[in-house]
Amino acid sequence: MYIIENKKVKYKLEDKKALEKIEGYQFGSNKKVHKINGNDITKLIIYNKKLANPIVKKQVDKKYKKLVSMITELLVSDDDTGRSQIEALTEIEKFRQIIKNKYREYLTKKDLEAMSKQLTIIQKEAKNKIIELQNALYENQLSRNRSSSK
Numbered sequence: 001m002y003i004i005e006n007k008k009v010k011y012k013l014e015d016k017k018a019l020e021k022i023e024g025y026q027f028g029s030n031k032k033v034h035k036i037n038g039n040d041i042t043k044l045i046i047y048n049k050k051l052a053n054p055i056v057k058k059q060v061d062k063k064y065k066k067l068v069s070m071i072t073e074l075l076v077s078d079d080d081t082g083r084s085q086i087e088a089l090t091e092i093e094k095f096r097q098i099i100k101n102k103y104r105e106y107l108t109k110k111d112l113e114a115m116s117k118q119l120t121i122i123q124k125e126a127k128n129k130i131i132e133l134q135n136a137l138y139e140n141q142l143s144r145n146r147s148s149s150k
Helices: 016-021 050-078 083-106 109-149
Strands: 025-027 032-037 039-041 045-048
Touching: 016 039, 025 050, 045 050, 050 109, 083 109
Parallel strands: none
Antiparallel strands: 025 045, 032 039
């Protein structure tokens, strides 16, 4: 539940550039309209990190679960070329960069470490599968070369 109160401004802004330097988490977009107390709000920027944390955490968890399900499907698929494993590694790295650049300030270390541990495990598994596929291809080539040279 949100309550909007109109209060008189006690402080005046002396330096407008100081206002531009304040960074906050933008919640919402131009397309999505939030109605609060009969007012339409499109771009809501949350400046308090404690208030932004639960919202950001919820959004990141949603993206994280989607990523994990997609990566699981990629790793389980029967792909002999290793493309699905490489794609999984690419998606993991994209997600890490997004978290690093966009959400890190608003998440706690505990949340970041938990996601990082799970992603590292999945990343190691994908790398191991790639190595196994490369070894199998190398052994196939060796056996073909031996049989063709006889």
